[in-house]
Amino acid sequence: MKKDILFQPFTLKSLHLKNRIVMAPMTRSFSPNGIPTEEVATYYSKRAAAQVGLILSEGTVINRPSSSNDPNIPHFYGEKSLEGWQKVIQGVHQAGGQMGPQIWHMGVMYNHHSGWVPPVPFEGPSGLNKPDFTNGVSMTEKDIYDTIDAFGQAAADAKRLGFDCVELHGAHGYLIDQFFWEGTNLRTDEFGGKTVVERSKFAIEVIKEVRRRVGEDFTIILRLSQWKPQDYTFKLTRTPQEMEAWLTPLAEAGVDIFHCSQRRFWDSEFDGSDLNFAGWAKKLTGKATITVGSIGLSGEFLAAFKGESSQPQSIEQLLERMDRGEFDLAAVGRSLLADPNWVEKIRDERTAELKGFTKEALAALL
Numbered sequence: 001m002k003k004d005i006l007f008q009p010f011t012l013k014s015l016h017l018k019n020r021i022v023m024a025p026m027t028r029s030f031s032p033n034g035i036p037t038e039e040v041a042t043y044y045s046k047r048a049a050a051q052v053g054l055i056l057s058e059g060t061v062i063n064r065p066s067s068s069n070d071p072n073i074p075h076f077y078g079e080k081s082l083e084g085w086q087k088v089i090q091g092v093h094q095a096g097g098q099m100g101p102q103i104w105h106m107g108v109m110y111n112h113h114s115g116w117v118p119p120v121p122f123e124g125p126s127g128l129n130k131p132d133f134t135n136g137v138s139m140t141e142k143d144i145y146d147t148i149d150a151f152g153q154a155a156a157d158a159k160r161l162g163f164d165c166v167e168l169h170g171a172h173g174y175l176i177d178q179f180f181w182e183g184t185n186l187r188t189d190e191f192g193g194k195t196v197v198e199r200s201k202f203a204i205e206v207i208k209e210v211r212r213r214v215g216e217d218f219t220i221i222l223r224l225s226q227w228k229p230q231d232y233t234f235k236l237t238r239t240p241q242e243m244e245a246w247l248t249p250l251a252e253a254g255v256d257i258f259h260c261s262q263r264r265f266w267d268s269e270f271d272g273s274d275l276n277f278a279g280w281a282k283k284l285t286g287k288a289t290i291t292v293g294s295i296g297l298s299g300e301f302l303a304a305f306k307g308e309s310s311q312p313q314s315i316e317q318l319l320e321r322m323d324r325g326e327f328d329l330a331a332v333g334r335s336l337l338a339d340p341n342w343v344e345k346i347r348d349e350r351t352a353e354l355k356g357f358t359k360e361a362l363a364a365l366l
């Protein structure tokens with residue numbers, strides 16, 4: 001049966017996964033003062049016990065005074081937060097799973113709806129969240145190098161605490177992506193430039209530092225997207241040649257797996273081929289890739305934030321593409337947020353029991 005392809009083991013450096021299903025990183029804002037609670041640990045260990053191959057944590061922020069715009073988003077620094085994360089990974093391992101934190105700096109953000117603001121202004125390459133919206137300061141060279149160091153420290157802590165890999169959040173219009181994007185990076189120093197390749201210096205330095213801190217054998221995942229919440233249709237690269245020029249130096253800097261974020265995994269990346277982003281990233285770099293975006297669901301996730309519910313949908317096309325070797329792993333977001341047992345239901349073909357997704361699932365850690 002085709003679905004067996006999803007249940008093949010996968011090994012790469014420190015990862016030894018029982019299947020190809022990854023829980024996508026999903027911010028939940030249930031960690032008061034940045035400290036993951038017992039409930040957070042239980043939320044993840046339930047998914048590990050129910051056969052998720054690899055869990056990627058919600059975005060968890062690095063040690064910079066304005067790396068977050070929300071006091072309930074977990075930190076990946078400070079004794080209490082790291083103790084909380086230690087309990088998370090212990091629980092996941094006891095339940096037989098593997099996990100990596102998604103380490104994150106949000107860059108220049110909108111202020112949180114609660115009115116909470118960080119102690120210092122948001123920081124980014126040019127103080128911009130999008131081309132016409134300034135809500136922070138331009139980072140000095142010292143800020144940049146301190147931030148690179150903070151990413152390295154977080155990755156080293158992930159390894160020390162016993163996590164199985166680390167993911168860098170380079171997608172969705174946050175700090176690393178704000179450097180990639182010409183709309184938010186107007187710098188004229190070595191961290192700016194006319195091409196996405198020139199504007200990749202920040203990401204490359206972060207990856208190199210993370211690699212230096214975790215060693216050769218620890219798996220580094222980099223999450224990227226062409227689209228941004230600021231502009232759904234945007235593409236950083238418009239041809240395979242441009243994409244190759246963007247991704248190759250990132251791979252050479254130390255990325256093991258590219259996590260290629262799309263809103264719908266079946267959308268082709270460039271005209272003339274039905275390969276998706278993960279398909280092209282694998283073909284162009286030879287690295288392993290993760291695909292993501294509306295797997296097993298009828299509607300995409302940004303519409304879900306506006307209240308649109310999604311029904312379960314066949315995963316046939318995912319299996320066909322995986323069978324062709326387009327990508328190695330498949331990340332599932334909302335289905336696993338709403339239902340810890342999604343993987344087992346897929347494995348056992350209990351399709352009538354699949355739940356779909358409604359916005360109400362966001363209100364609690366199920």
Ligand SMILES: Cc1cc2nc3c(=O)[nH]c(=O)nc-3n(C[C@H](O)[C@H](O)[C@H](O)COP(=O)(O)O)c2cc1C
Binds near residue numbers: 102223334
């Ligand atoms: C509630 C929620 C929070 C999210 N938070 C993050 C995040 O912290 N980091 C990230 O890279 N993506 C985040 N995403 C995007 C998901 O990782 C995933 O790419 C997206 O939901 C598409 O997968 P799905 O269609 O299976 O839900 C979030 C999505 C949701 C629904």
